[in-house]
Structures are given as structure tokens and as C-alpha cells.
Amino acid sequence: xxxxxxxxxxxxxxxxxxxxxxxxxQGAKTLILEKNASLGGVLNQCIHNxxxxxxxxxxxxxxxxxxxxxxxxxxxxxxxxxxxxxxxxSKDKILTVINPVKGEFQVKAKxxxxxxxxxxxxxxxxxxxxxxxxxxxxxxxxxxQRLINAEYKKLGQKAVIFGxxxxxxxxxxxxxxxxxxxxCVCEKEPCAKGLKSNIARxxxxxxxxxxxxxxxxxxRGKDKLEGVYIAPLDGKKRPVAAQEKxxxxxxLLFSSQFVPDSDLAVKLKLKMxxxxxxxxxxxxxxxxxxxxxxxxxxxxxxxxxxxxxxxAQTAGKYAALYAQGQYRADDKKIRVIxxxxxxxxxPQIINGGDKKAVVCFRTEQRHRNKRFNVFCGEDIIFAxxxxxxxxxxxxxxxxxLKGIEGDLVLSLEESE
Amino acid sequence: xxxxxxxxxxxGCDMEVSQKVSCGEISVAGNDCKKGEVYARIxxxxxxxxxxxxxxxxxxxxxxxxxSAAVDKDLIFEIIKEIKSREAVKPVKIxxxxxENVLNTGADVVATSNMI
Ligand SMILES: Cc1cc2nc3c(=O)[nH]c(=O)nc-3n(C[C@H](O)[C@H](O)[C@H](O)COP(=O)(O)OP(=O)(O)OC[C@H]3O[C@@H](n4cnc5c(N)ncnc54)[C@H](O)[C@@H]3O)c2cc1C
Numbered sequence: 001x002x003x004x005x006x007x008x009x010x011x012x013x014x015x016x017x018x019x020x021x022x023x024x025x026q027g028a029k030t031l032i033l034e035k036n037a038s039l040g041g042v043l044n045q046c047i048h049n050x051x052x053x054x055x056x057x058x059x060x061x062x063x064x065x066x067x068x069x070x071x072x073x074x075x076x077x078x079x080x081x082x083x084x085x086x087x088x089x090s091k092d093k094i095l096t097v098i099n100p101v102k103g104e105f106q107v108k109a110k111x112x113x114x115x116x117x118x119x120x121x122x123x124x125x126x127x128x129x130x131x132x133x134x135x136x137x138x139x140x141x142x143x144x145q146r147l148i149n150a151e152y153k154k155l156g157q158k159a160v161i162f163g164x165x166x167x168x169x170x171x172x173x174x175x176x177x178x179x180x181x182x183x184c185v186c187e188k189e190p191c192a193k194g195l196k197s198n199i200a201r202x203x204x205x206x207x208x209x210x211x212x213x214x215x216x217x218x219x220r221g222k223d224k225l226e227g228v229y230i231a232p233l234d235g236k237k238r239p240v241a242a243q244e245k246x247x248x249x250x251x252l253l254f255s256s257q258f259v260p261d262s263d264l265a266v267k268l269k270l271k272m273x274x275x276x277x278x279x280x281x282x283x284x285x286x287x288x289x290x291x292x293x294x295x296x297x298x299x300x301x302x303x304x305x306x307x308x309x310x311x312a313q314t315a316g317k318y319a320a321l322y323a324q325g326q327y328r329a330d331d332k333k334i335r336v337i338x339x340x341x342x343x344x345x346x347p348q349i350i351n352g353g354d355k356k357a358v359v360c361f362r363t364e365q366r367h368r369n370k371r372f373n374v375f376c377g378e379d380i381i382f383a384x385x386x387x388x389x390x391x392x393x394x395x396x397x398x399x400x401l402k403g404i405e406g407d408l409v410l411s412l413e414e415s416e
Numbered sequence: 417x418x419x420x421x422x423x424x425x426x427x428g429c430d431m432e433v434s435q436k437v438s439c440g441e442i443s444v445a446g447n448d449c450k451k452g453e454v455y456a457r458i459x460x461x462x463x464x465x466x467x468x469x470x471x472x473x474x475x476x477x478x479x480x481x482x483x484s485a486a487v488d489k490d491l492i493f494e495i496i497k498e499i500k501s502r503e504a505v506k507p508v509k510i511x512x513x514x515x516e517n518v519l520n521t522g523a524d525v526v527a528t529s530n531m532i
Binding site for chain 1: 422477492
């Protein structure tokens with residue numbers, strides 16, 4: 001075997017970079033394997049600012065945020081192979097890698113951190129429109145962001161955006177800057193999904209209308225998109241045909257669900273979480289296979305790069321400690337269970353022992369003035385009041401587990 | 417009267433700002449906290465934004481760029497026009513000043529990514 005490392009990191013985005021730094025800081029011999037020609041992952045296509053406010057206490061753009069980490073990595077003895085796609089990771093930590101120059105080769109590691117990011121679930125639009133083929137001019141958000149920012153492609157003159165998550169809002173502004181007329185942003189739910197600050201900054205600033213409770217009912221255009229029909233939804237979520245109207249556009253961006261890119265996890269037969277669609281991990285981010293860790297959007301969908309960096313540091317650190325034989329998870333396992341009002345919690349498992357652990361969670365809906373409780377049996381072992389909780393914002397709580405033996409249940413209740 | 421969304425925290429209060437014609441006094445309504453009031457006043461009198469965009473580079477490419485400080489909101493499109501009328505020469509490095517003191521705002525347009 002040519003390549004032997006303490007820690008091998010799959011993917012060099014925000015997660016892989018922070019994990020590599022933390023592993024190298026522990027003195028582990030570390031390798032990053034990155035599929036693309038350069039490091040940074042989705043950070044490279046997020047050219048707007050708002051990154052680093054927590055991590056660097058500075059307002060940076062995505063590429064600048066990535067560059068900060070890359071600079072630090074270059075100072076450490078971390079090996080990097082780009083254009084290296086990991087096609088398989090085995091339980092005994094042998095990675096199969098494909099590279100256009102080196103061909104297929106293998107890497108043996110003592111610990112592996114999976115940081116391969118997320119993907120968009122693609123079938124949504126065809127299905128929702130009952131169409132088998134789509135005209136030219138239709139893009140998913142991630143695709144559009146990559147084409148505009150990484151490949152500098154002009155997408156079109158008139159655009160409609162379907163979906164109102166933060167990325168949709170940010171792209172509305174960016175398409176405007178690139179000279180397109182964004183006709184409207186449509187959302188089928190009664191409320192926009194993104195942060196209200198992004199509605200202010202990306203739509204209101206430019207007079208872009210937001211239509212909630214609105215669906216796209218039909219497309220016009222055979223080979224090239226000519227426009228879309230939109231209609232408000234009634235109480236039963238059915239489009240009101242009488243109020244359908246035509247909006248001219250040559251470009252349609254539509255938002256689809258982000259899900260962890262689980263191929264490698266599935267091949268490894270890792271225990272998976274049915275809600276996050278990523279692996280089940282403990283507080284060190286170790287998966288159900290010893291020595292294999294998972295973090296970033298490969299683990300669960302994050303909203304903020306800063307959160308990814310903090311989480312990945314933990315994964316990288318423990319991967320290094322595992323590789324050096326200094327860390328083994330103990331047998332006492334506390335389960336973390338998402339209860340009322342909470343969609344999911346990560347980690348799903350905490351190893352016993354008197355320690356503090358950070359648990360992050362996401363809520364089902366928008367809430368004002370709720371109390372977040374952590375129960376162990378009948379006892380509330382942690383409580384915090386949240387003035388605002390949003391589904392588009394991952395929250396976290398540091399819980400003291402001193403003397404705790406049983407499973408934890410997280411839930412929300414009304415607070416004055 | 418001007419409607420605006422507060423951007424100071426995720427609550428995103430819907431606020432209304434108005435100014436008395438007689439004395440110029442500004443009043444803010446709809447904010448849940450003091451931060452909102454401060455924000456609303458600044459946003460009412462002098463809204464400013466950091467602009468992030470794509471700067472053309474020779475050979476039909478582009479690098480990302482930003483204004484080094486927040487600029488008057490009214491100038492955004494003129495700044496974009498200024499950016500799009502130019503073409504940077506490779507190599508471009510993060511932090512390179514692409515336009516100095518753009519439109520006399522006091523802010524520079526600087527590169528936020530590298531291109532070799
Ligand atoms: C489209 C999008 C927009 C976002 N916008 C913002 C924002 O505005 N602000 C903010 O704070 N956060 C934003 N986020 C959230 C946050 O920035 C990201 O979640 C974070 O950057 C993800 O980092 P990551 O390393 O987990 O994934 P990625 O950045 O996706 O990195 C994964 C890396 O792994 C590589 N890879 C994948 N498979 C393999 C393989 N088999 N072998 C080798 N390499 C592989 C990929 O090429 C990629 O470089 C956004 C997320 C997305 C998806």
C-alpha cells in the first residue's frame with residue numbers, strides 16, 4: 001500500500017478543512033481527498049458575505065472563509081490530493097480513490113472522517129408538474145449558483161424563482177446583479193422559508209415580489225422555457241384555476257430538498273438517521289463503525305458554515321485521538337431523542353460519563369417564546385427559553401451530563 | 417411612512433418608520449427591542465450595504481469581489497455597472513484592489529477569490 005495515514009478526510013469543503021486542521025493539531029498524519037480541482041466545496045460558489053461572523057468574528061464571503069482555512073492548512077503538514085474521488089471506504093478503513101493522473105489507488109487510514117457534503121433531491125419538479133421532460137432554462141438552486149459563480153455563465157434575461165429558502169433569496173439578488181429581471185419568487189407554503197433579513201436584503205431592496213401560497217402549475221415552451229403559469233393555493237393546497245396567471249421567463253430556478261450525499265455511508269452500511277438522512281453519530285461524531293467519523297452537510301444539513309467548522313473540529317480531533325489509540329467510545333450509551341416540536345437532534349447518541357455535550361436540534365415550525373426542555377425520565381436536566389425558533393436555523397445547547405444515566409428527550413413547551 | 421424588516425436578529429420584526437414633516441422627528445413602531453429602533457433610524461436616514469458581485473476577468477472569466485465597506489444603497493446599481501464595464505488582468509489574488517475609491521464612496525472594490 002502506497003498511502004498510509006492516521007486520518008484520511010473525504011471531501012475538502014468547510015467540514016473537511018476544519019477536520020483536517022484539528023486532526024493535524026493533534027499531531028496526526030492527515031490526508032485530504034477532494035473530488036474537485038480545488039478545496040472549499042460549496043463555499044467557493046457562495047460569493048456573498050455573512051460567513052465567519054461566529055468563527056472569525058468577521059464578515060467574510062464564502063471564498064474568503066475557505067481561504068482562511070486553506071492558508072492555515074498549508075502551514076501544517078497536511079497532504080492534499082485534489083481531483084481524487086473516493087469511490088469506496090471499507091470498514092477496515094481502506095479507501096479506494098480515482099484520480100485522472102494516478103488512476104485508481106488505495107489509501108489505508110487508521111481513522112476516516114467523511115465530509116462529502118450534500119446533494120439536491122432532483123426528481124421534485126418533473127413529478128410536481130407531471131412532466132416527463134423539461135425545456136431548457138430550468139436549474140436547481142445549487143446548480144444555478146455553481147454555474148453563475150464558478151463558471152460565470154449567464155443564465156437568462158427574465159427569471160422566476162420557485163422556493164424561498166435562503167439560497168433562493170440570495171440567488172434572486174445575484175441574478176439581479178447579473179442583469180436579469182427576477183419577475184417573482186414563489187413559495188407554496190404560507191410563509192417564506194428563509195430568514196426575514198434575507199427577504200429584506202435580497203428581495204425588498206430590489207422590489208422583487210414574493211408570492212406565498214403559490215404554485216407553478218404549468219410551463220410554457222417546448223425546447224426553451226418561455227414562461228410559467230402560477231396560481232394561488234386554496235385551503236386544501238389545490239391551485240385556484242380561475243386565478244392562474246402567466247409569467248414570462250426564460251429561466252426558472254427551483255429549490256429542492258438538500259440531503260446528505262449518503263452513497264459512501266450506505267456502502268459502509270452505517271447506521272442511518274431516517275430524518276436527517278445522514279449517519280447516526282455520537283458526540284465525537286463517530287458513526288456506528290468504530291474509527292469512522294462523519295460531519296458537515298454529509299452528517300446533516302447545516303445553515304451556517306461556521307456551525308460546520310465547529311462541528312468538524314470535534315470530528316477531526318477525535319479521529320486523530322482514535323488513530324493514535326488515545327480514544328475509544330465507552331459502552332454506556334445515552335440516546336438523544338427528538339420529542340414534541342423538534343424534528344431531529346444530532347448527535348443521536350452520547351457516550352456515558354460525566355461530561356458536557358453539545359446537542360443541536362431543528363424545530364418543525366416557526367415559534368415565538370418557547371421553552372426548550374431536555375428530559376431524563378421525569379426530570380428536566382436542561383431548559384432554555386428561546387424568543388424565536390425557526391426551521392431554517394439549527395439551534396444548539398450545551399448540556400451537562402453529570403450523573404445522567406438514562407436517555408434524553410428534547411421537547412418544546414409554551415413560555416411566557 | 418416606510419415599512420421595513422429588522423435584520424438585527426432572526427425574529428425579523430416588521431417595523432414602520434415615519435418622520436414628522438413639522439420637526440423632522442423620527443418614530444419607529446413594531447420593533448420588539450431597542451436594537452430594532454437603532455437599526456430603523458439608520459436604515460431610514462442612510463441605508464448602506466456591502467455589495468458582493470462578479471468582476472469580469474480577461475478571457476470571459478470572473479472573480480468574486482466586494483466593496484471594502486458598506487456603500488450607499490442607492491449606488492448599488494451604479495457600482496455594479498462600473499464593475500461590469502471593467503476587466504481585470506490575471507493573476508488576481510484575494511484582497512487585490514480592483515477599483516479604488518469606487519464612485520467616490522471611500523470604499524474599494526476588492527477581489528474575494530483567486531484566479532491564476
Ligand atoms: C448551496 C448551499 C448554499 C449555502 N449557503 C450558505 C450561506 O450563504 N451561508 C452560510 O453560512 N452557509 C451556507 N451554506 C451552509 C454551509 O456553508 C455548508 O453547509 C458548508 O459549507 C458545507 O460544507 P461541507 O464541507 O459539509 O460540504 P461541501 O462544501 O459540499 O464539501 C464537500 C466536499 O466533498 C467533496 N466530495 C464529495 N464527494 C466526494 C468523494 N466521493 N470523494 C472526494 N471528495 C468528495 C466535494 O467535491 C466537496 O468539495 C450553504 C450550503 C449549501 C449546500
